Amino acid sequence: MNQTTNPYMPYPVRIDRITSENEARDLKTFKVVFLDPEHTKAFHHIPGQFAELSLLGKGESPIGIASSPTEEGHLLFTVKKTGVVTGELHNLTEGKVIGVRGPLGKSYPIDRMKGKNVVIVGGGFAFTTLRALTKYMIDDGNRDDFGEITVIYGARSPGELLYKEELKEWEARDDLKTYITVDKGDGNWKGREGFVPTVLEEVAPSSKDALIAVCGPPIMIKFTLPVIKKLGFAPSDTILSLEMRMKCGIGKCGRCNIGSKYVCKDGPVFTLEELDVLPNEY
Ligand SMILES: Cc1cc2nc3c(=O)[nH]c(=O)nc-3n(C[C@H](O)[C@H](O)[C@H](O)COP(=O)(O)OP(=O)(O)OC[C@H]3O[C@@H](n4cnc5c(N)ncnc54)[C@H](O)[C@@H]3O)c2cc1C
Ligand code: FES
Incomplete structure (x- = not known):
């Protein structure tokens, strides 16, 4: 089974490199590579999109994709240590395997x-x-x-x-x-x-x-x-x-809506023109 047949199924990826970004050490960039070369080929993102990073037994977090598709063969995610999932991610070492579900959402135009x-x-x-x-x-x-x-x-x-x-x-x-x-x-x-x-x-x-x-x-x-x-x-x-609280990331659970729009599916990238007609809840 893969994401074509089940959109909730993450791709397994290996953490190839971890870079600490700041003095407080609560911001780290994770370079990840797909375990299966077929998944590398299947994952086509456009800047602005995000993915759900998952850790078994902990859950998922939506994280923006920090790498450009022109940087082939890997993905970058810069993650702030905030709570359960991101905290556990920060405890991991290079070589560990996590899940990536995506790419999700609308890109920059x-x-x-x-x-x-x-x-x-x-x-x-x-x-x-x-x-x-x-x-x-x-x-x-x-x-x-x-x-x-x-x-x-x-x-x-x-x-x-x-x-x-x-x-x-x-x-x-x-x-x-x-x-x-x-x-x-x-x-x-x-x-x-x-x-x-x-x-x-x-x-x-x-x-x-x-x-x-x-x-x-x-x-x-x-x-x-x-x-x-x-x-x-x-x-x-x-x-x-925009960044909102999210769960499914694919417009199904109703967790992230602003008025009639789902931030996960209709966004996270919006024009100001689109946002101007929505309730100011972002
Ligand atoms: C589209 C999108 C892109 C994002 N990109 C990034 C990114 O590139 N890097 C990054 O570090 N974070 C990003 N975030 C925020 C990230 O998803 C949350 O910080 C993360 O889900 C927290 O998970 P947790 O299990 O560690 O924290 P939890 O244990 O769930 O919560 C800990 C604390 O964080 C707060 N929190 C949880 N989720 C969010 C959220 N979505 N927004 C604001 N506060 C939240 C909770 O209220 C609580 O106070 C993004 C969010 C979205 C929706
Ligand atoms: S996160 Fe489920 S509908 Fe947006």
Whole structure:
């Protein structure tokens, strides 16, 4: 049996590498590989989608896929230690086998982004699927499909920034404008200080022929949306990725709805235009 015949059936994957992302050690990136090469071929995701990670006897957690499909042969998940499932995941060592069910949900609208300028705005550990999107767009085979790409990413402190080495590589590229910021630096921090919405306002990317994709904590979203509006991005060109409590991940259990929409199936990626007509429960 596989996910074609049973959507609740996870693929077994082996944890190939675990990278600790922050000083508090409560954020780890898990690189996983499918045990069966046929499953590698069967799993086709698009940036923005998520998967349910499962641990026998503990349960499942929805986690955004942090790797781009252009990074072949493995998947990346960056997980914050929060409770039962994520806590147990953090206790595992390389070589252990877990389950991956997916890919699930709607992706970022890559086709609509083609030929346009794209602005990425991320905050904290919610940057995961935006990393997947950026990696996808800057891949040699895809870069020419997109116009100017601007990435604005912030975290509370330098130690809380995800993918630190990769961010340095992005900053060095001349086909990508990368602005990294922290709320407050430490003694070693020589970079930018300031909240993400303020940096977005300073950078002021043009909204002409552009889409903007945003993912971050609710407080960041709250202060970023007015800036996006001021910059002139239409609600239909403003893309948000939401995190809600979920169970089935496939629109069956009714655990994740906002009004008539299921975040797991109709999202987690929505345009602001779609969200504007829903109750403000996200
Ligand atoms: C589409 C989607 C993508 C996500 N991507 C990521 C990701 O890339 N990395 C990551 O670390 N987390 C991500 N999350 C959040 C993650 O699913 C929860 O943190 C996780 O399910 C908690 O499981 P647990 O068993 O460890 O915690 P539990 O023991 O179930 O709960 C511990 C605490 O976390 C709270 N909690 C549980 N689930 C959620 C949730 N979905 N949102 C907010 N609070 C919750 C509970 O209220 C409780 O206080 C995502 C969630 C969704 C819906
Ligand atoms: S998680 Fe079951 S309907 Fe969305």
